Amino acid sequence: MADKFAIITGASTGIGFELATLAAKDGYDILVVADEPLINAAAEDFKQFGTQVTSVEADLSTIDGVDKLLAAAGGRQIDLLCANAGHGLGHAFLDQQVADWRHVIDTNITGTLYLVQKVLPAMVARNAGKMLVTGSVAGYIPGAFQAVYNGTKAFVDSFTEALRNEIKDSDGVTLTTLMPGPVDTEFFDRGDMLDTSVGADPNKSDPADVAKDGWDAVMSGKASIFSGWKTKIQGVLANVTPGSVLAEQHRKMAEPGTANE
Numbered sequence: 001m002a003d004k005f006a007i008i009t010g011a012s013t014g015i016g017f018e019l020a021t022l023a024a025k026d027g028y029d030i031l032v033v034a035d036e037p038l039i040n041a042a043a044e045d046f047k048q049f050g051t052q053v054t055s056v057e058a059d060l061s062t063i064d065g066v067d068k069l070l071a072a073a074g075g076r077q078i079d080l081l082c083a084n085a086g087h088g089l090g091h092a093f094l095d096q097q098v099a100d101w102r103h104v105i106d107t108n109i110t111g112t113l114y115l116v117q118k119v120l121p122a123m124v125a126r127n128a129g130k131m132l133v134t135g136s137v138a139g140y141i142p143g144a145f146q147a148v149y150n151g152t153k154a155f156v157d158s159f160t161e162a163l164r165n166e167i168k169d170s171d172g173v174t175l176t177t178l179m180p181g182p183v184d185t186e187f188f189d190r191g192d193m194l195d196t197s198v199g200a201d202p203n204k205s206d207p208a209d210v211a212k213d214g215w216d217a218v219m220s221g222k223a224s225i226f227s228g229w230k231t232k233i234q235g236v237l238a239n240v241t242p243g244s245v246l247a248e249q250h251r252k253m254a255e256p257g258t259a260n261e
Helices: 014-025 038-049 063-072 098-126 147-166 207-220 229-238 243-254
Strands: 005-009 029-034 053-057 080-083 129-134 173-179 224-226
Touching: 005 014, 014 029, 014 038, 014 080, 014 207, 029 038, 029 063, 038 053, 053 063, 063 098, 080 098, 080 207, 098 129, 098 147, 098 173, 129 147, 129 207, 147 173, 147 224, 173 207, 207 224, 224 229
Parallel strands: 005 029, 005 080, 029 053, 080 129, 129 173, 173 224
Antiparallel strands: none
């Protein structure tokens, strides 16, 4: 058993898989979770680095799912939490089913906040611990044809900024927000966005690069990081560009059928 322990959510693929790989390489025992059986196969891959690996299949959009994850930790001190689980959804809001947009909100906001609230107090009490929360540059942009997802990421970006201020006296606790742009993961397939310009873009970020940016940031105590220089510029420009302009720009990226334009 290693002397440090990490939990990584959304670890079956993409950014979460790469974060789990980095944690195992760095000598952490890890508990990985996703809402699909693929998490068990991913866990086998992480074991190559010689630390203890436990996998849990759980739906983190639910309180019960988060409780199942925490129960699997067996009361062990959590030194690092990578709250990376997230869900996207494309198409016009009026065409979406209630159950679908609720799942996005419950995964990206409710489940994330509940997990953070369960893990962070012990870190603050001992004034030691690291937490990486995956937000997005999408939170800076009114996301036409991805309105609910972008709205949830706006919440996460804002929430983590506020929470950092609340715990600022706990200088031994690192709370970092990772804000990538479009990443080459299953996100666009799962969000039914392969027929969009952004979904079909072959130049999306490599999840390994995004994870490394987040890992370096949380380990060095940074408050937040835009992953990649293009994303950083996008975030800066979003602060000075009218929302109506940003929404129209996003429409050209995310409206169904734009992949062929």
